[in-house]
Amino acid sequence: MATLNLKNIKKVYPHSGDQKKAKKKAGEPEKKVNLQVTDEGVVAVQEFSLDIADKEFIVLVGPSGCGKSTTLRMVAGLEEISGGELYIDGKLMNDVEPKNRDIAMVFQSYALYPHMTVYENMAFPLKLRKTPKDEIDKRVKEAAEILDITQYLDRKPKALSGGQRQRVAIGRAIVREPKVLLMDEPLSNLDAKLRNQMRAEIIKLRQKINTTFIYVTHDQTEAMTLGDRIVIMKDGFIQQIGTPQEVFDHPANLFVAGFIGMPQMNFFNAKLLCEGGRYSVSVGGCTVELSEEKQKNLAAHSAGAQDITLGVRPSHMVLAKEAGNTLAATVEVSEMMGSEVHFHANAEGKDVVVIVPTMNAEGEHIESFRAGDQLNLTFSGNVCHVFDKDGKNLEF
Amino acid sequence: MSEPNTALKKPVSVKKVILRLLLYFVVLDVCIITLYPYFAMLCTALKSRAEIFSPNGTVLPITALWSNFIDIWSRAPMARYMLNSVLIAGGSTIIAMLCGIPAAYALARMKFKGQTAFLGVIIVSQMFAPVVLLIGIYKVMLSMGLTDSILGLIFINAAFNQAFTVWLLRGTFMGISAEMEQAATIDGCTRVQSMMKVLLPVAAPGIVTTLIFIFINAWNEYTVALCLISTDGFKPLTVGINTFNGYNIIEWQYLFAASIFAIIPVVILFMCIEKNLVSGLASGGVKG
Structure with a gap:
């Protein structure tokens, strides 16, 4: 149990000698692999500020190379913090050794000690802290019980399956009751079924x-x-922090909108219209007035009429019975998912995904479409998202 | 009537049989070429001096003189030579490992300026044959007062094997996930503890392989020992065996009987590491 405060954390990986030479020859390029490159080196994480409450479950999410693991490793003490401050329970931890931070970590590769049995693996951190033997025994058995690995305590890690190994890794982490439990993609090495199962176990x-x-x-x-709460990261920067519902309902920018939600949000080139103080969006032949909440938010930010990127989630696209104030789309591919069909269509030169249930509430099958069929799409003014040309949500 | 199951009895093609026979023939040839010297050595060790020089001699001894293997212990201080060899090989192995493990760890786990150059220098140092360095080594040993001493030979053999130790162990350490040590540091280990309690036990097969390989190299070393040691009591087995190679007379039967004693520890040790050596050498090439 602990609170964490990360203040303006920064991580810079200094240039190696070879990189410096290459940089001189190439005339100092400003960006490399989307991460900022300065004279100091490659900036993997910057301006990372986050306050984590006691017992909170924070998830850092983002694509590969966004700096999420680097941030976690800085919290663990496995990476030096190049700038900013890290506090655990109000104590500055920047220069404190990992072993003195009272944290535990679960690695993607499990990082179990192959020469020790499951019991020895779990007892290892307690032994190092010179915990009495009977106390070690009690705690290891308790943790094993929680994780349902009691029957494997005498086995070596190589005799366990991937899921069992990850349970042992979690067991080793929780056995000493750390203040903070860090998990670095712990389920990535597991197959889809086991991943779902382990996800539930973690909950x-x-x-x-x-x-x-x-x-x-x-x-x-x-x-x-x-x-x-979720922290969404890209190119070393935090994009948005919020509860899962918040980031889903109110994505701060195009990246978050596209990253969160499956299938991905549909984007259209559209126009934001402002007539008589009322905002509406126009895409193709379809004009939709925005909801009262969005009207207020846009007015609060003094948004003017402009070209925008309009985002609508596939599940929020509605099939209209007749053409009219609708968006015309041509079906290219349909994917039957059982309870629903995902139509991949082309509208306004953009790929659009529309989710349509296969049955209505009465159990009657809903009309299906084939490749080449025309769809008339519409959407409601309270579920669309308005992004300016820089990708920023105009409501923020 | 059921049809015979042809799927189970796949006919072997003539080409395959010929290729297989050819392979066996080549393997047999290689075995004969490799093992014949040892066979001849054993046969000679079992012959009398008269039989060795007899014009009607045969490859196999007419009467096997097993007493030759006993006689050598009284005709030369074989036990002393063997003890010296054990001290030299054992001592140089310990020193090479004590220096090699931290060096290999640093090269595998840390990044520092000039790392590539340092690795290059280590490789280059391995390229010189001991004979080329002999005069220099002799001068250094002389200035340190270590000529004609077992300690001097221990240092020299440790130095000769250092490059190999570092390279082989570096490969072994690089093949072991660094996350394991990081987990140990989070669990409460210092860097040294994580190396001692996690890395080294996990790297044990590679370490044992390296250890035995160095021991064998040092055990077999001849040139430097021949040049540096003059006192009979400090001679290792490789040099000591030469006692039977006199000015006027060469006692072939004793020379070979002693040689057989000399190779026994090496053969046993090599048998122990044979499998590990292959995987140990391979682990350096591919990052696991």
């Missing part, structure tokens, strides 16, 4: 142990299902 585990969690993943489903 259960969270209810059983009183600790603060920081969880890193690139899987938005894990982020949405596990986190109290």
Whole structure:
């Protein structure tokens, strides 16, 4: 149990000698792999500020190379913090050794000690802290019980399956009741079925142990299902912090809108119209007045009429019975998912995904479409998202 | 009537049989070429001096003189030579490992300026044959007062094997996930503890392989020992065996009987590491 405060954390990986030479020859390019490159080196994380409450479950999510694991490793003490301050329970931790931070970490590769049995693996951190033997025994057995690995305590890690190994890794982390439990993509090495199962186990585990969690993943489903709050990162910067519902309903920018939600949000080149103080959006032949909440938000930010990127989630696209104030689309591919069909269509030169249920509430099958069929699409004014040309949500 | 199951009895093509026979023939040839010297050595060790020089001699001894293997212990201080070899090989192995493990760890886990150059220098140092360095080594040993001493040979053999130790162990360490040590540091280990309690036990097969390889190299070393040691009591087995190679007479039967004793520890050790050596050498090439 602990609070964490990350203040303006920054991580710079200095140039190696070879990189410096290459930089001189190439005439100092400003950006490399989308991360900022300065004279100091490659900036992997910057301006990272976050306050984590006691017992909160925070998920850092983003694509590969966005800096989420680097941030976690800085919290763990495995990476030096180049700038900013890290506080755990109000104490500055920047220069404190990992072993003295009272944290535990679960790695993607499990990082179990192959020469030790499951019991020895779990007892290892307690032995190092010179915990009495009977206390070690009690705690290891308790943790094994929670994780349902009691029958494997005498086995070596190589005799366990991937899921069992990850349970042992979690067991080793929770056995010493750390203030903060860090998890670096712990489910990435597991197959889809086991991943779902372990995800549920982590949710259960969270209810059983009183600790603060920081969880890193690139899987938005894990982020949405596990986190109290999600931190979405890209190119070393935080894009948005919020509850899963907040980031889903109110994405701060195009990146977040596209990253969160499956299938991805549909984007259109559209126009924001402002007539008589009322905002509406126009795309193709379809003009939709925005909801009262959006009207207020846009007015508060003095948004003017402009070209915008309009975002509408596939599940919020509605099939209209007749053409009119609708968006015309041509079906290209349909994917039957059982309870619903995902239509991939082309509208206004953009690829659009529309989710249509296969049955209505009475159990009657809804009309289906084939490739080449025309769809008339519409959407409601309270579920669309308005982004300016720089990708920023105009409501923010 | 059921049809015979032809799927189970796949006919072997003539080409395959010929290729297989050719392969066996080549393997047999290689075995004969490799093992014949040892066979001849054993046969000679079992012959009498008269039989060795007899014009009607045969490859196999007419009467096997097993007493030759006992006689050598009284005709030369074989036990002393063997003890010296054990001290030299054992001592140089310990020193090479004590210096090599931290060096290999640093090269595998840390990044520092001039790392590539340093690795290059280590490789280059391995390229010189001991004979080329002999005069220099002798001068250094002389200035340190270590000529004609077992300690001097221990240092020299440790130095000769250092490059190999560092390279082989670096490969072994690089093949082990660094996350394991990071997990240990989070669990409460210092860097040294994480190396001692996690890395080294995990790297044990590679370490044992390296250890035995150095021991064998040092055990077999001849040139430097021949040049540096003049006192009979400090001679290792490789040099000591030469006692039977006199000015006027060469006692072939004793020379070979002693040689057989000399190779026994090496053969046993090599048998122990054979599998590990292959995987140990391979682990350096591919990052696991």
